[in-house]
Amino acid sequence: MNNISHVLFPNKTLTPRHAHLLPVKDEHGNLIDKAIVILFMAPSSYTGETVLEIQAHGGQALLQLILERCLQVGKSEGLRLAAPGEFTQRAFLNNRMDLAQAEAVADLIEAGSASAVRAAARSLQGEFSRRIQSINTDLLELRAYIEATIDFPEEEIDFIEEGRVNERVAEIENKLSQLQQVAMRGKVLREGLTVVLAGAPNVGKSSLMNTLACEDVAIVTDIAGTTRDRIAHTIHLDGLAVNLIDTAGLHHTNDKVEQIGIERTLEAVENADIVLLLKSADQKEAESQEEAMSLIQPRLREGVQFLHIFNKIDLVEGSAQKESDAIGISVKTGEGIDALIQRLKAIAGESDNAEGDFLARARHLDCIARACEHIRLISGECVGKTVGLDIAAEELRLAGMALGEIVGKTTSDDLLGMIFSKFCIGK
Numbered sequence: 001m002n003n004i005s006h007v008l009f010p011n012k013t014l015t016p017r018h019a020h021l022l023p024v025k026d027e028h029g030n031l032i033d034k035a036i037v038i039l040f041m042a043p044s045s046y047t048g049e050t051v052l053e054i055q056a057h058g059g060q061a062l063l064q065l066i067l068e069r070c071l072q073v074g075k076s077e078g079l080r081l082a083a084p085g086e087f088t089q090r091a092f093l094n095n096r097m098d099l100a101q102a103e104a105v106a107d108l109i110e111a112g113s114a115s116a117v118r119a120a121a122r123s124l125q126g127e128f129s130r131r132i133q134s135i136n137t138d139l140l141e142l143r144a145y146i147e148a149t150i151d152f153p154e155e156e157i158d159f160i161e162e163g164r165v166n167e168r169v170a171e172i173e174n175k176l177s178q179l180q181q182v183a184m185r186g187k188v189l190r191e192g193l194t195v196v197l198a199g200a201p202n203v204g205k206s207s208l209m210n211t212l213a214c215e216d217v218a219i220v221t222d223i224a225g226t227t228r229d230r231i232a233h234t235i236h237l238d239g240l241a242v243n244l245i246d247t248a249g250l251h252h253t254n255d256k257v258e259q260i261g262i263e264r265t266l267e268a269v270e271n272a273d274i275v276l277l278l279k280s281a282d283q284k285e286a287e288s289q290e291e292a293m294s295l296i297q298p299r300l301r302e303g304v305q306f307l308h309i310f311n312k313i314d315l316v317e318g319s320a321q322k323e324s325d326a327i328g329i330s331v332k333t334g335e336g337i338d339a340l341i342q343r344l345k346a347i348a349g350e351s352d353n354a355e356g357d358f359l360a361r362a363r364h365l366d367c368i369a370r371a372c373e374h375i376r377l378i379s380g381e382c383v384g385k386t387v388g389l390d391i392a393a394e395e396l397r398l399a400g401m402a403l404g405e406i407v408g409k410t411t412s413d414d415l416l417g418m419i420f421s422k423f424c425i426g427k
């Protein structure tokens, strides 16, 4: 690094962390630009390594010339262009930040709303990581305690009671489920809200999709089975991205194409944040509506919001027969559509306003869910009696491993490579 700066800026001793205004010249001594040059000495830099930062005037050609000049000067030292995310990856490998914070850098750059920016910044500050670490410390302490108890088998029951082991497992489970809720909101902030329109054929799913999207994105006919595949369209409600997914109508069928479409509908339901279950208020397809419900029910994730929508209320006299919490609409006349949008906004708002949120990714949710599963296996049990000490210790260890993946302590190299390759160049 010293060689490079000496050739680029001869006769100039750079003071670390000091902005110098210096000419950048090509190999013939011709001026390319005057730039601000800052030297960061290891370990006080973003990556933890010695860094020479050159801030030039913008412009593709100019920056290309400066880059080429740098590469030429640094060739003998193996200077090369950085891979996408390499600066942040080096920062992570040099313990300048953990993996969740590194991901927050990419999320901060990509954030699509003010609340997503704030949440990413909180993750970058380490708020998410601290909560993970705190649970990990609890897991570790409890495991150490149980393992110590294994070494004194004759007194094990006293040890377990004295150490409040069962209570502490319950406390950890509680903390994990709180973390899971915040992380779920964080995922919505990052990725938007996924709203799936599902129901029997011909109840008006595609019509509602077009109305919410304000354009004809899906084909509407009175022929059942018109929509055969998922159709996605993103709208924005109060700054939050809402990914609408129209789906094939749910019913038992022997048609091969429809069967595939229906399986795709159910996959969409599994990944939804909100499922709008549409029914037709005129009850024309009452039987197939029951059928649709029976297909959906087993595929609903825990915690997914579920709204009953009665469409075509223009076809029934007076107030339609419907469940008390259902929303009555008519795509045809527009009645009830505003109320539905308000309802969606309210749900989106819940995830939008919560102070103290941090951005989370599907990967994080998966790790937390796995940690929860391990704890669930021993919570509610009596450690040392209905569940063995060795099993309890092992489940605590596995839960800790799962959480460790979030902050990059127990993450495989392949996964790390995949995470950083999604960063943009220069970060």
Ligand SMILES: Nc1nc2c(ncn2[C@@H]2O[C@H](COP(=O)(O)OP(=O)(O)O)[C@@H](O)[C@H]2O)c(=O)[nH]1
Pocket (backbone or CB within 6 Å): 200, 201, 202, 203, 204, 205, 206, 207, 208, 219, 220, 221, 222, 223, 224, 225, 226, 227, 249, 311, 312, 313, 314, 315, 329, 330, 331, 332, 333
């Ligand atoms: N009367 C009435 N007809 C509707 C309404 N919404 C949709 N339809 C009609 O119902 C039929 C099926 O609509 P479509 O959106 O294709 O249903 P999908 O199969 O659930 O996607 C079409 O002929 C629509 O024009 C409504 O609110 N009132």
Ligand SMILES: [Mg+2]
Pocket (backbone or CB within 6 Å): 205, 206, 207, 218, 219, 226, 227, 247, 248, 249
């Ligand atoms: Mg349709």
